[in-house]
Amino acid sequence: MTDILDLGPQARLVARIADGVTDDQLAAPTPCPEYAVRNLLGHVLGLSVAFGQAARKEFGPGLDRDPGSFVPDIGPGWRGELPKALDALADAWRSPAAWQGMTRAGGVDLPGEVAGLVALDELVVHGWDLARATGQEYAPDEASLEAAKALLTPEGDAEADADGGGLFGVPVPVPDDAPLLDRVIGLSGRDPGWRPQGQAQGQAPGQGPGQGQG
Secondary structure, X not given: OOOOOXXXXXXXXXXXXXXXXXXXXXXXXXXXXXXXXXXXXXXXXXXXXXXXXXXXXXXXXXXOOOHHHOOOOOOOOHHHHHHHHHHXXXXXXOOHHHHOOEEEEOOXXXXXXXXXXXXXXXXXXXXXXXXXXXXXXOOOOHHXXXXXXXXXXXXXXXXXXXXXXXXXXXXXXXXXXOOHHHHHHHHOOOOOOOOOXXXXXXXXXXXXXXXXXX
């Protein structure tokens, strides 16, 4: 069994990034081509609830649903719902029992220790997606980044398949001496240099010409 990891720091960081999203950014593009910001927020809310249930072994229809089978969205109460779900997620994975035995998430049976790592990795990568889409600074704690890197490397990726893809997609090459965050993002199948169309370095979405949806 892996050491119990604290999802709290990363959950709080994602909550802070979400709190910084303005209403006029909800339709903005994200590094996930099929998701606007509002869809990404809906996905983070859904995975927070689902992986919290997985930690508590609360098996039900919600843990059988493939997240790739639909485009998520947010409701009017998302600003209150998301931080509560993130807090509950982190709290659920503080229990040693969460990391033991088998559980289920996204229609897949997983050892608890793997599900916990996947939950943390989802927060790390989608936190970056959200921060980059909305022009916010993003600096996860080193322990979370190291755990995500270990999961996403080919030999440690529980979801890797024959064509070289993994939890998120085929890795994007990143220099070995790049910052750890960039290497994790590259392993997730994203270009660490991604920015919304027309957005320059350090410029928030909507501040310059050329900002659009694709």
